[in-house]
Amino acid sequence: MGKWIVILAAALLPIAVSAQETEGPLAVSVGTDTAAPRMTKWLVFDLDMAFHSNYEDYTGPDGIPAKRLVKWIGAGIAIAINYDLMQCSNIWMVERSELLKNFQDLYMIRYNLDPDSAQGEAKLDLVSLDPNYAKDLNRAFNADYMVVGSFDKPSVEEVSVKLRVLDADEPFTEVAVFERTGLYEQLPTLCRELSHDIMKEFGLFERPGTESYWAAPITDNLEAFQWLGRAISAGHSGKMISFFDQAMSIDPNFYITLVEYAKVLYFEKNFETAFELLDKATGLKPGVQLGWLRRGNAYFFAASQIDQNIEYLNDPDLAPEGWTLGAEDYVKYSIDPALVLEYFDKALEYYDRAVEVDPGFVSGWVSVAETNERLSSLYAGRAEMSVDPAEIGDFTALSQAYTDRALETWKGILTVTDLSDRAYQKVALSLWEVDNATALEYFLRSVQINPRSQVSVINGAILADGLKDLAALKVFVDAYFSWADETNKYWDRFVDYSMEVN
Structure with a gap:
């Protein structure tokens, strides 16, 4: 023995960080019940x-x-x-x-x-x-x-x-x-x-x-x-x-092997085998959320690959040097636009199962939001390419519906955790030119969580400068100079900002 x-x-050292309360027209509360563990x-x-x-x-x-x-x-x-x-x-x-x-x-x-x-x-x-x-x-x-x-x-x-x-x-x-x-x-x-x-x-x-x-x-x-x-x-x-x-x-039924091997396979674009392994894993252990997340990932990656194939085929100048489609009948070589929608829909279905199993699964909720964003972009692109007014209207409506779902998911994440810089960033972007003062608060929170959040740093600085909030501007300036150098295209702008606040 x-x-x-x-x-x-x-x-054990106590946790000193408390949840931040946020006020604004979105009614997004990231406060937590004081009786509940953070x-x-x-x-x-x-x-x-x-x-x-x-x-x-x-x-x-x-x-x-x-x-x-x-x-x-x-x-x-x-x-x-x-x-x-x-x-x-x-x-x-x-x-x-x-x-x-x-x-x-x-x-x-x-x-x-x-x-x-x-x-x-x-x-x-x-x-x-x-x-x-x-x-x-x-x-x-x-x-x-x-x-x-x-x-x-x-x-x-x-x-x-x-x-x-x-x-x-x-x-x-x-x-x-x-x-x-x-x-x-x-x-x-x-x-x-x-x-x-x-x-x-x-x-x-x-x-x-x-x-x-x-x-x-x-x-x-x-x-x-x-x-x-x-x-x-x-x-x-x-x-x-x-x-x-x-x-x-x-x-062949060891759960971690199934799920980890499948991740390697879909990164290697062997989607068919990844689908099989993850179907088996979620059948064996439907109460483990990570299997559903990875199953959604496999279909998300496959849909993205097919969408990229179509883009490169339509405009070879966008493709990397030497790019070509293989002759084999594999998902990674597909150019079927129907499969793009089918696979994104499947990804969303499996991400939904992950958060159904675990409503506090932040990675699952982020994947739900990102897939809705991707579907919104996909339908917006189809609206741009169409010449049929009725079809344009349908695609535009679908794009907006997925945009709305994505935003509601990002808002919902802030009721699950106060640690997601991306959720704060996404909500802030939705408030741009709608309520800039509240958008600035969300950008600040995003950068406080992650000073390397480039979208939040740059857009937050632009808002802070426009609102003449020098204290907020200094937060973004300090964050920017913690990771950027002269090669960054916003360098000169932030040098000017720095002169304003220092």
């Missing part, structure tokens, strides 16, 4: 092996080098904790794909890198990310807590994991430490116990009706879990697919 050790920090936002990083050389001289089970083994384990544990905490009420877990996208944007801004190079740098930082380098990422997400970890190895047969929860306000402060040691064969149990340690310490509770993504008994998940971690830690290398295939051959 393995031995389990739990170490907690002596005292939603908190979390980042979970892969466990860091960079500085743990004590593994160099060990081999793990089956002769696998221990340092390689714990790299796989670290990736798997991070994913497992994400899934567990995501099933709790009143918590916003940041998706790993969101982490990558924000790091990519950061490098593009800071180093003027092209998207591919920036993504490469971002991937490097997301593997074994040291908390000392996490501040840039956290500024983009404004999380409350970050979970980082490391390994130790008391013996060849055992695995010891130490998780640190950091208060994400700089300077980072360690507010809790969790350490567990157990036999390698009990690794899935160790994951669950670590998740429950965090939940107990931070007062987190699973939503009613929550399903477990683990098979029963939990110890039967070990081999599939190991291959899952191996696939995730491989990054987007050619080995990743073969590792996922190995995990599937061991347990």
Whole structure:
């Protein structure tokens, strides 16, 4: 039997941030009931092996080098904790794909890198990310807590994991430490116990009706879990697919493998297989919201790909050099406009299922809003291309209906959480030239949450300058100069703004 050790920090620091009350004609209240727990936002990083050389001289089970083994384990544990905490009420877990996208944007801004190079740098930082380098990422997400970890190895047969929860306000402060040691064969149990340690310490509770993504008994998940971690830690290398295939051959019903593999496949534009895996996952575990989110994502990506194919076919000058459509009958090569609408509608259906399962699932609500926006844009484009007055009228009405639905969803997000800078930004944009004073309040809140929100920074500064609100203008100016340089096209304008406020 393995031995389990739990170490907690002596005292948990209290959360000082309170929900901000917003007044305005939209009647959007982001205040929270004082008796209700405030939603908190979390980042979970892969466990860091960079500085743990004590593994160099060990081999793990089956002769696998221990340092390689714990790299796989670290990736798997991070994913497992994400899934567990995501099933709790009143918590916003940041998706790993969101982490990558924000790091990519950061490098593009800071180093003027092209998207591919920036993504490469971002991937490097997301593997074994040291908390000392996490501040840039956290500024983009404004999380409350970050979970980082490391390994130790008391013996060849055992695995010891130490998780640190950091208060994400700089300077980072360690507010809790969790350490567990157990036999390698009990690794899935160790994951669950670590998740429950965090939940107990931070007062987190699973939503009613929550399903477990683990098979029963939990110890039967070990081999599939190991291959899952191996696939995730491989990054987007050619080995990743073969590792996922190995995990599937061991347990074709392991929920995390189905959902994580499907994400890789739809990013690789293998939509057909992604559809199949996610249909299976949501059938096995309809009460796990992430499967529905990923199923919506697969159809959203497919619709976007087909729409792009049509655009490039109609105007080859827009296409990247060397672009061509394949002859094979795959979704990624389709130019069927009916499929674009069908797939966006399916995406919306599955996103709706995600938030039906979990009404507090912020990522799900954001996806609902974005899909309504995309459908609005799609119908607006069809109205522009049409020459039939009746058809133009129908398309225009549909476009406006989806715009209205998107806006209502963004407003609704602000009743779920006060941490969404994009929701504040979208509502602010809807108030432009309608109620500029209230729009300015929303832009300010957006930038307070995320100083790198370029749309909010630039548009908020324009509004503040027009309204002669120098205090607000200074907020946007300070935010702008925290990330921009002379290559940014708004540089000269913000230099002028800076002279006004300083």
